[in-house]
Amino acid sequence: MKVFIALLQKEFLQIRRNSFLPRLIIAFPILVMLLMPLIMTMDVRNVNIAIVDLDHSSTSHRIASHINASEYLSLAQSTAEYPLALDALKHGDIDIIVQIPNNFERDMTISTPERISITANAVNATKGSMGLQYTVQTIAKALAELQCEKSPINVQELLTVENRYNPTLNYRYYMIPALMIILFILICGFLPALSIVGEKESGTIEQINVTPISKLTFTLSKLVPYWIIGLFVVTVAMIVARLVYGLSPVGSVATIYFGAILFIFTISGFSITIANFSDTMQQTMFVMFFFVMIFMLLSGLLTPIDSMPQWAQRFTLLLPPRYLVEILRSVYLKGTTFIELWPNFVALGIFAIFFNTLAALTYKKQA
Amino acid sequence: MNAIEIHNLSKSYGKVQALKNISFEVQQGELFGLIGPDGAGKSTLFRLLTTLLNPDEGSAKIDGLDMVKDYRLIRSRVGYMPGRFSLYPDLSVEENLQFFAALFGVKIEDSYDLIAPIYSQIEPFRTRKAGKLSGGMKQKLALSCALIHRPSVLFLDEPTTGVDAVSRNEFWDMLATLKTQGITIFVSTPYMDEASRCDRIALCNEGSILSIDTPQGIVQHFDAPIYGIRANNMLALLESARNAQGVIDCYPSGEWHHLVANTNFDVSKFESEFNHMDDFIIKSIEPTIEDVFIKLMKR
Numbered sequence: 001m002k003v004f005i006a007l008l009q010k011e012f013l014q015i016r017r018n019s020f021l022p023r024l025i026i027a028f029p030i031l032v033m034l035l036m037p038l039i040m041t042m043d044v045r046n047v048n049i050a051i052v053d054l055d056h057s058s059t060s061h062r063i064a065s066h067i068n069a070s071e072y073l074s075l076a077q078s079t080a081e082y083p084l085a086l087d088a089l090k091h092g093d094i095d096i097i098v099q100i101p102n103n104f105e106r107d108m109t110i111s112t113p114e115r116i117s118i119t120a121n122a123v124n125a126t127k128g129s130m131g132l133q134y135t136v137q138t139i140a141k142a143l144a145e146l147q148c149e150k151s152p153i154n155v156q157e158l159l160t161v162e163n164r165y166n167p168t169l170n171y172r173y174y175m176i177p178a179l180m181i182i183l184f185i186l187i188c189g190f191l192p193a194l195s196i197v198g199e200k201e202s203g204t205i206e207q208i209n210v211t212p213i214s215k216l217t218f219t220l221s222k223l224v225p226y227w228i229i230g231l232f233v234v235t236v237a238m239i240v241a242r243l244v245y246g247l248s249p250v251g252s253v254a255t256i257y258f259g260a261i262l263f264i265f266t267i268s269g270f271s272i273t274i275a276n277f278s279d280t281m282q283q284t285m286f287v288m289f290f291f292v293m294i295f296m297l298l299s300g301l302l303t304p305i306d307s308m309p310q311w312a313q314r315f316t317l318l319l320p321p322r323y324l325v326e327i328l329r330s331v332y333l334k335g336t337t338f339i340e341l342w343p344n345f346v347a348l349g350i351f352a353i354f355f356n357t358l359a360a361l362t363y364k365k366q367a
Numbered sequence: 368m369n370a371i372e373i374h375n376l377s378k379s380y381g382k383v384q385a386l387k388n389i390s391f392e393v394q395q396g397e398l399f400g401l402i403g404p405d406g407a408g409k410s411t412l413f414r415l416l417t418t419l420l421n422p423d424e425g426s427a428k429i430d431g432l433d434m435v436k437d438y439r440l441i442r443s444r445v446g447y448m449p450g451r452f453s454l455y456p457d458l459s460v461e462e463n464l465q466f467f468a469a470l471f472g473v474k475i476e477d478s479y480d481l482i483a484p485i486y487s488q489i490e491p492f493r494t495r496k497a498g499k500l501s502g503g504m505k506q507k508l509a510l511s512c513a514l515i516h517r518p519s520v521l522f523l524d525e526p527t528t529g530v531d532a533v534s535r536n537e538f539w540d541m542l543a544t545l546k547t548q549g550i551t552i553f554v555s556t557p558y559m560d561e562a563s564r565c566d567r568i569a570l571c572n573e574g575s576i577l578s579i580d581t582p583q584g585i586v587q588h589f590d591a592p593i594y595g596i597r598a599n600n601m602l603a604l605l606e607s608a609r610n611a612q613g614v615i616d617c618y619p620s621g622e623w624h625h626l627v628a629n630t631n632f633d634v635s636k637f638e639s640e641f642n643h644m645d646d647f648i649i650k651s652i653e654p655t656i657e658d659v660f661i662k663l664m665k666r
Contacts, residue, residue, distance in 0.1 A: 006469030010458070017457045203453035207512075210417050210447040211470045212439055 003213060007221035011195070015225060021191075029183050029233045033240040036179050037172040047131035048094040050077035050085040057105035059146060063116075066142040067098070072134045089121050096120045096131050098139070165333040172245055177328030178301035180237045181321050184260070185292055188230040189267040190285075192222050196275035197284045215363045223268050223356070230264035231257075250335030258338070259327040262348035266320045269355030276362040295321045320351045368431055370395045370520050370551035371416065375425035378411055385411040387574040388425070393553055393567075398546050400565030401555040402656070408574040409555040410450060413524040416553070417447045430519050443471065446518035450525040452505050456498025460489055460508055463497050464515060471516035478515050481548060485541055486511040503534035510541065514550075521545070523554040527561065539564045559657040570660050577663040582656060589654035589662065591615060592632065595623040599645035611637055618661060625658055 015021050049067050053060045068075040076094050079085055085097045097119040107113030118135055122128030166173050199205040208218060234257065241247045249256055271288065278284040296302070298312065299321035305313055316322045323344040330336035338345070371393035378386040385408045393399040401409050414420040416429060418438035427434045429441050454463045464486070468475050479486075489504050489511075497508060506526060513521060523542075527535040539561065542552055554565070562568045563582045570577040570585070578585055596617075598604045605624055608617045613632030617624055626649075634649065641647050 003470055003472060006466060010455070010462075010466050013462065014455065014457055202456065203449065203451045204455055206419065206449050207447070207453045207467075208470075209419055210442055210445065211467075212443040213470060 004217055004221060007213070007217065008224060011221055011225045014195075025187065025229055025232070026236075028187065029236045030240060032179055032183055033176070033237050034244060037175050037245060040175060044127050044130035044134070045072055047073045047096060047127065047134060048076035049073050049135065050079065050088055050094040050097045051075065052079055052082050052085050052097060052099040054080065054102040055100045055104040059105040059108065059143075060100045062146060063098070063100065063139055063142045066138050066145075067135070070134065070138050073131070073138060086119070089119065092121070094121075095127065096135055098135065173247055173333060174329070176237075176241050176245065176247055177325055177332055180234065180260075180328060181263070181299075181301060181324055182296060183233050183237060184230055184264055184324075185267055185295055185321070187233055188226045188264045189271045189292065190288055191229075191271075192226045192268050193271040193275040193278075193284050193288060194281060196222055196272060197278055197281050200275075200279060201281060216360050219272060219360045219363050222272060223359075226268050227261075227264055230268070231261070234260045247332065249332045251331035251337060255331050255338045255341070256328060259324050259331075259341075259345065259348065262345065262352050263320060263324040265352035266348060266355050269352065269357075269359045270320075272359035273355060273362055276359065276364070295319055300325055317347075320348060323347045323351075368395060369393060369428075370397065370430060371399075371553060372428040373416075373425070374427065376412070376415060376422050376427055377424040378408075378415060378420065378422050385574050386415070386422075389571075389574075389576055390425075391569060391576060391579055393551060395551055396546065396549050398542060398552045398564070398566045399554070400562055400568040401553070401571060402557075402559060402562050402568050402660070403555075403571035404557055406573075407571045409571065410524055411574075413447075413449075413522055413553075413555065417445060417522055418442060443516065444519050446513035446516070446521045448509050448513045448521075448523045448526055450528060452509060454497050454505075454509055454512060457496060459494050459496055460500070461493040463508060464512055467512040468515045473516050475515065478517050481517055481545075482511045482514050484544055485514075502530055503537070506530060506534070506538065507541075510538075514545070518550065520551045520553060523552065525555055525557065527556055527558065535561070559655065559660060562656045568656070570656075570663060572660075572664050578659070585656060585659050586654055589659050591662075592628045593652055593654045593658060594626045594628065594634070594649050595620075595652045596626050596641075596647070596649045597623050598641070598647040604641070604644060604647075608641070611640065613637075616661070616665065620655075620657065623652075625652070627658070627662065 015025075051060075051064050051067070053064070064075060064078065067073050073096075077085065077088060082097070082099055085094065085099075088094045089097055097117075099117045099119075101114035101116065104113050104116070116139065118132060118139075120128045120132045120135075196205075199208070238249075238253070238256070270291070274287050274291075275284055278287060298308075298316055299305075299319040300316065301321060305316050305322065308316070327341050327344050327348075330341065369392040373392070374390050376386055376389045377384070389412065401412065403409055411420065415422055416427060416434065418434055418441050421435060430444050432441050432444070434441060455466070458466065464475060468478075485507050489500070489507050492500065492504065497505065500508065510523075510526070513523075527538055530538065535558075542554065543564070546552060556562075562585075565582060567579065567581050568585060569579045578588065580588065596604065596608060601619070601624065605617060605619065608614060608624065608626055613628050613630075614626060615629050616627040619625075634651075638647075638649055641649070
């Protein structure tokens, strides 16, 4: 135990002596939690619309004012010529063209009018399709309003919409748990591996290896500091989420900590395993990046697992972050309890044991 | 009991055979030198004896303990100073020493008498980071750390490589002091001139031991007459001397060429043949360890 404390002291001393690690450990979670949710958003906003109004009726004006009033759309241009608008679309000045045909209002009252045409720039597929939907909805709303004024029943009052768990459809609430996981991966995944490979590169591990220290003690002394740092990071991230975004978990904080601890165990064990197989920092970084890419992109952190193909969905069962992101999102937004989430905790527990055992076994005291 | 007993030890890295069937003993309290050029297998032997490597064949006992079976026990009884400085450069002198003391579960005070002659020289810099020390001071710190748990056998792998001549001399003086404390010291060096500071030496090359004896014994072993020759044009002298009658070998050694002769060699005849060269001198010399080494290597 005394030996272990000496090893731990040395690790912390080295972290503290490092010119930028302590700053990174504090600044990184704060910056990521402050900046990323503000910048990264899947909400499509500022869709620029050009209206080619050939009708010049009160209906076409109604549509234009509805578009202008929408928080997602903005009326950028109003012309009488379609080719002009198309040119602006090509230059990227506008995203969607709405053309209202001649005599639209008149024809509407007598028979089926010529259709309103909507043209979208779909280079950015998300923005194109989302923008299109918003535009269609806005125009439909404008037309419905006109209809209502003529008939006694208000169509809109027949519908009621509720977004459960995230009433304002705030994308940030979806992102924050994912960002917390990315933080764990970067801090508790990369740093222990680099710390071990650093000892290999400087040759200090050789000196440790000729001492009677056991593999397990040495590996643990590399892991424990980052476990503690990981817990610090969760706490900072939760405080920032609360103070800045007003997001506090509906469920229990203890459940979140428990999930986070299991995940930190897993990712740091994983990191040490990789370090055991590499001889240089370069090698470690590259191998880590390979896995981190898979973790970040395929674990449902940024895109929903449900929309992946079947075989890929099955593959995600092998990715530890998948389980934590589910835990964090459902505890944060729905208040799901530990008991309901037990399969996720069991999965994380298995991963944690597996990777840490592997880490201790693959550490070679004898080359 | 011998401090180190090596029986038929072999080790290969893939196709390269680094050690070929080596056997020898080092006595308790001996200062034993392993001498050979780079790539002779010195570091491999050190890594085997300090239990960092497992042998392919053969066995060794350190302090009576089997190197494979009792490796944990061996690690608490040996001190090892690798060729490359491998203490923590970001920890201070004192922190490094304390760290290694803690790893072995000892206190610095308990071994202070042992390390004092060495450590006292760097103690004024105890708050300086180890990475910021000069080469000689790094070496002293490394030696202090290797001694902190009072090892019975001390392994020093090329401790003087890259160290200036004065510090090298000092270092060997320190080893002589340690020897008086009864510690067995196993040291390797590529420098032949350091061999005379050892009790016994083993000459090794390409994974084999060529000869083991005291430095004097090894030199006495040299059974052929040896001469030193020189002239203004050293290169021409070397080439023609090699072709002269009765010459086994001739090679440069510092300011002289060393000439190894056989029984057919006639000094006066050789002298008259070469006297036309400017400033030609020939003299009989005592063989050095280097001469023995070259002779053994060529055999």
